Amino acid sequence: MKINLAKSVAVKSSPAKSELRHASAILVKFHGPTNTRGSRVKAEFLNYGRDMKPLSSGWDHELTPEQNHAAVAARLAQREGRKLDGLVINAGYGYIFPMAAL
Numbered sequence: 001m002k003i004n005l006a007k008s009v010a011v012k013s014s015p016a017k018s019e020l021r022h023a024s025a026i027l028v029k030f031h032g033p034t035n036t037r038g039s040r041v042k043a044e045f046l047n048y049g050r051d052m053k054p055l056s057s058g059w060d061h062e063l064t065p066e067q068n069h070a071a072v073a074a075r076l077a078q079r080e081g082r083k084l085d086g087l088v089i090n091a092g093y094g095y096i097f098p099m100a101a102l
Helices: 015-022 065-079
Strands: 025-031 040-045 055-058 095-098
Touching (some): 025 065, 040 065, 065 095
Antiparallel strands (some): 040 055
C-alpha cells in the first residue's frame, strides 16, 4: 500500500498551542517582596517556549500558601485552555501542578 505524502499535510497551529500539548505541568514559585514590589507568586509551564508567557500574581494574605499557588496555577491553565489534574507536588522550591490529559 502506497501512502501519498503530498496529501498528508500537518495542520498548522500557533507555536504556543503546539508546545502546550506537550506541557505536562505548571511550576509555581513564591517571590518575596523587594523595595518596589510586594510578595508575589509566579506560575510557568515547565517546558514553556517564547510564546508561552508566565503569569505573576500578588500574594493574597487571606489565603493559605497552597491556595495562593493553586489559584495562580489554575489561572495560567485556564488562560491556555487547559485544566489541572488536581494533584499538587511540593518540590521544596515551589509547587508543581500536573496538567489534565487532553
